[in-house]
Amino acid sequence: MKKTEAVVIGFGKGGKTLAGALAAAGKKVVMVERSDKMYGGTCINVACLPTKSLVHSAMLSAAMGGSFEEKARRYQMAIEQKNRMTQMLRGKNYHKLADHPNITVLTGEGSFLDAHHVAVALQDGGKEELEADQIFINTGARPFVPPIPGLKESRYVYLSETMLDLERLPERLIIIGGGYIGMEFASMYANFGSQVTVVQDGAAFLPREDEEVAAAVLESLEKRGIQVLRRVQVESVTDGDGHAEVSLSTSDGERTLSAEAVLVATGRRPNVAGLHLEAAGVELTERGAVKTDEHLRTTAPNIWAMGDVAGGLQFTYISLDDYRIVKSQLLGDGSRTTANRGAVPYSVFLDPPFSRVGLSEKEARAQGYAVKIAKLPVAAIPKAQVLQKPVGLLKAVIDADTNRILGAHLFCEESYEVINILKLAMDAGLPYTVLRDNIYTHPTMSEALNDLFNAIQE
Template identity: 30%
Template sequence: MSEAFDLVILGSGPGGYVAAIRAAQLGMKVAIVERERLGGICLNWGCIPTKALLRTSEIYHYMTHADAYGLSATGVSFDLAKIVERSRKVAGQLNGGVKGLMKKNKVTVVEGVGALTAPAEVTVTTGDTTRVLTGKNVIVATGARARDLPGVAADGKRVWTYRHAMVPAEMPTKLLVIGSGAIGVEFASFYSDMAAKVTVVEMLDRVLPVEDEDVSAFMAKALAKQGMTIVTGAKVSDVKPGADSVSATITTADGKATTDSYSHVIVAIGIVPNTENIGLEALGVKTDRGHIVTDGYGATGVPGLWAIGDVTGPPWLAHKASHEGVIAVEKMAGLAGVHPLDTGNIPGCTYSRPQVASVGMTEAKAIAAGHAVKVGKFPFIGNGKAIALGEAEGFVKTVFDAATGELLGAHMVGAEVTELIQGYMVARQLETTEVELQHAVFPHPTLSEMMHESVLDAYGRALHY
């Protein structure tokens, strides 16, 4: 016997649970299926617990550099078990928060492994029991998992994925990070600040390769200055875990191969969508390299079947998934004025030290798209608040269309830029031009003044540098 709902959601990550809440607000009877923990990867094994770890390493960095602030801190040390415990408590608190939200919004939570057995039917298996849920609509929000290095399976001892790296039983002494996207750079930053000797290897020609080239160049120098070894245009092979170490061979673009030994390896080379064994093939759902193909509203082409979040492709970001969930639900509900997702207005953030944040086109992509551009750039060293904070390294860069004044993109690197980027995202959402941004009044003293100065600089009007 099946249970009928207006909407059944497969997966309770930031896409799934937000979609459930919005659907409940619109009067739908909703069920959400989760095989592990409410909140998905982001709340339990990604966005949130990693930020807890990075906050610890940031404070540890300040404590070990207290003299720069006229302070004295002696005998500074850390307890790895307590660091991990704090991170897990943060994740647990938010998991409990999602449970509370589901109860508040009268969303039925079904624990177990779900699969599509018809376009409007999800069968959930829990142990030896099954439960059939039918929905007028079904949303697939099954997310993604870490991609393994070919030929090497992460064992959780010497070779880690992000999950292992968040709950280390021991602190690495010599760490190899394979991949320099946001995940790789964040873990490199955390472990480096906690005194590990870190090597980062990137297959492409620059770290953080999706970011603006100026940001990538700055980050490479900043990470090297912190003591990391940065190797780009290289590949890693022959990863061989042992009892107390792991060996790996790094081959650079010129063909030179070097084999070395490390205490641990973190593999951060991307993700794999969770699309296997959930019934997509039988329903004729289109996929592209494993990701579900959707339109701008999350529709799959199969009537009543929708997909959102990491399972649908890049950018693989929690806030993108949440927004997609709201759009899909409002579209299926027939609300007027629902707009398709504009991925150009989705900000990206890397919470390393220094932080990186961006939205819109890089300078290179803007030029490649045929724009004549005006580019502004303002350094942290020209900002009073940054100097007072002792965080005078970094810059803010803005890219405008020279003919129309459209803000094509904004790129930042430095302290707290992940909190600043939202200003430029709102400006793009409102289709603001350089004129409005030039006339906006920014509070003093704040880091946000650099945003204003960068805009002014694009038009030869910077005041403080």
């Protein structure tokens, strides 16, 4: 049995950053990662960075046009470029930890024996047992696959992770699920040249978002040829010759769609399978996440959970902030918590991208705020005209009593950058007038904040 001071299970953003910080503080750390294809975590291997690499390549390809075969060749080149980038980042992340004298990296599946002991079934067939004072769970989330007949058996069905390795551009793509991941893939593959159909069971498109902005997003997608079918149930999937047949139940009756690829994008669940958390006294929430307090401590006092497995917002930067919260307890003054991290922005990398922070108008009114609304069509922004992307809508929600910004929705080019300005202003408690009267460089998308907050509807 190997004794160490800390064990981190999962090479995600929070875990790997914490491992480095603990090692730098002189502690002996063991990092346990299930697969040698996942060094560095979900983000760099099968999520954020590879998808954004493909999103960028898809937009370049769309601008070039050409026949489907020309687009297919560019798509294959984009996959190869993505693979080179991912391999490089994976290696850098591995060596950043493995080369540190205080860190040991074990490749294998970890599971709890009790609150202080972890068994590791090594990838090479061996076994290792670890004893540690402190243990950190950072195992992320996994795709949820609904129990649809034929779905798991089909040769043409992919998850968001396996879709990234598809080397042949599908002429037709069906996406099951109209959430953020599904819509991002829909936009990306439409730019590459696929005919994309999205099917969702709900009636509302992007139901968590402001209705006006969601309508603008849907209109933009449909103008680009992406078909979004709502109030649809997927009954079964069967394989044909070179394609899948997807049987649907709609309000108008039965319908069958064919496609060379089917993407399942029906959400992700905390990845706790095989951890044997019950042996350590670690409890789960009703939704299957590891139960934690505001300091991310689990029901076992020497065990913490970070990132997607802890059931919070599934973003890499939340996992990073979880690291800050845990580090604050172990190496700092303990002041950081999940309750004081402020407004959390997010972006969906459509074309153009959609970004949001804070409350929608509906949510703000439901919470009893008297609100003022600011709206600006993207066509009125000079930089959007320069970029030849005059599509979208900006909308902000303001507390009428304090003039503080309660939320913002940006459906426009470069929204993923501008949203961070709004997050900073909200966390600082600044009135909207500060952004309205600020001096911005020109031409930029951020200068649209001048006009947006000058368009207050009292």
